[in-house]
Amino acid sequence: MPISREYARSLFADLTQSAMVPLDPDELIHMPGLAQHGHVFFGDVAVRCYKYKARWMYDERDIRRAGQALAALPMDLDDVVDVQLPAYREFEASDPEEWQRVDWRRRLVWQMFGQARHKAHDGRPYEEWDDSWKRVGANGLPGDLTWEEFIAASSRYRHSQNMAGTRILELLTWSGERWLLPRAYIELLDRWAQREEELVNRARICSSCGLQGPYWDGWRTSTSQGYVTRCPPCSGAAFLPYAGHLRGVQYESARRRGTRADDYLCRLCKKRQASAWDHCHEHGHVRGPLCGSCNTYEGKSTAHSFLQNKEGSALHLLECRVCR
Template sequence: MPMISPKLACAIFTDETRDASLPLRPDVLLKTMSHHLRWHGHVVVGDVALRLYKHKGSWQYDERDVRRAARDLAAVTVDHDDLVEVVLPGRQWREESSAEGDARGCANWRGQIAGWMYHEALSKELARDRPYTERSEWAQIGENGLPGELTWEEFVSARNGSGSSSTIGGTYPLELFTRSEGRWWLPRAYANLLDRWEVEEEKLLERARLCSRCGARGPRWSGWRTPTKTGYVTMCPPCSGAEFTTYTGHLRGVPYGQMRVRKLRADDYLCRLCQSSRASVWDHCHEHDLVRGPVCASCNTFEGKGLPELLLRREEVVAHLLECSRCCRERTLPLRFHAAVAQAHLKAEARHASCPVQPHVRHRNTTETGHIFDLYCDRHWTKKWKEEVSAAGALELVHTFVDQTLTAGRPEPGVPGPRATSDTHAQT
């Protein structure tokens, strides 16, 4: 089959849909680092799912699929006079969509648009820097249908600047979104297309949950998805365990540079962190150049780019960091975690005068002499102050943190729980 790069696929799709009446955004075809690939291996444009194939480390599309999808979507006629009312969910949708289980994060285009509105309204409110007690009205819907004091112009301007995070199914709904008679409206043909997008996303997710070996049904969000040379496959832990070797720590203390000389393959092992996916790389301590263990691509990104203060709350991550034999022997952690340990200490110990409330602590920056933090008290809103923890002081706190971890017994790697978007600096 004729395989093409995402860049060429985007160009072909753009050309084929140049006269389309749908608000298409073909750039979605370029998002080969998207979480959707891990979830189900497709990019859904409108109501058409385009599969990606991995060849020699690069993601590619079948040109025939791209042209067929483009022509199908270009043929959709949008009648701007045939409108349907769009009833958006309230603020509680965000809480309901964050619930555990299969209900969490279902495809919901109405909820996504509502989420954008509340996000921008809250951003505007936070920019005013008002006390928390005066923020109760930011989520109330105004006469213009938007929460708080958000205007339509501000909303559209903010979302235009957020790129693909304001698209749904490769389309831009705000282009056709209108308000009349106190209600929101969209062309019926487009609203129906978005409904079909929801169905297609859910169908792909459900199919990707089934173990490719035994057919067992796994967790909704890619817990059993394993990267391979040709893309992601779904394998349950028993099938993965039967297929790949469990790492036992036998390479602890080995310099990372020797791994290539020894020709030891990480993908022969299960990921040491999640213990459910095939490993793809050897993780190592960048300060001591010593091997920690084999990890999958997802856990490698999670450990490498996650917020240090969140990573340190996970026992299995701390245990993995201490797989570096020098970190363990010297009772330390990589430097990027020192500020996070000091931050946790200030949160537990620092107080505004005799106030019993834990302050909010934000790491401002790191200098040659130490780490600087901004603190503020929720109970006394106007009380803000600065604390500095010296580099030596932070190192002592790290020693104490590691000692407590080792005294409690080094925990075995566990299955990482759901990762918040904030773990990797993702934005709404």
């Protein structure tokens, strides 16, 4: 039976009240892995997301199974071991595909150093910035970052700081020499990393020809039935190129409403099925069909970023005749 995200969150929270691992049921609302593989993880338990009548929902049976499994998960909180965190590396020094992959230890290190850098640079002119924030202090944290500050920052951004739907900082401790976590929790996160990698690799496969796509900037696109993976050649063969036939048409007009955007190829990236008619919000004119990724980027990025990073973006914006 399909249930709403809100009800799924409430049900899951009730089922896992006695769980030993600290869980964040709000993950069911935010759906962090939706675009990558269509599941929400709690530890190594993957809950599938479904699109039903244009809304993302869950199967109640999946929520109950996940909640019961996590409530029964044994964990000895006194049996702690060294986390063995890797050395810090800058994002710029990493392959984009590498830092997209699931590695919870590396992600934890980036969170620590990211907060230390933010504290060191906040309010200081650029010419005074240095690398002092990279030095690890006696408390195990880099720079002048305190544990209280790290906890506070992680609470503000907990949905990006969570690990597999769990609140890792509630279990992490500093021995004076090493970072420690319960052995069973480390094993749980390691199983999560392996399981999520499997789901991501499966979701990278083109549904039409079976070719596996890139990890970075993949072929997934949002449709009315959910996310679908198609390679650019298969998308080009399946959907129509947009030829500007709605140029000058108002978004609210009957002519636009009679033409489905998802019959077309995205006019910007030209490799995904379109999902929406983008339009000028000031003048109301249709600009063209965009995939979910390009449409979101156009709506949420800065004008400079959109124009710099999306080929053909200036001509796309000028599809509005009044803007032109």
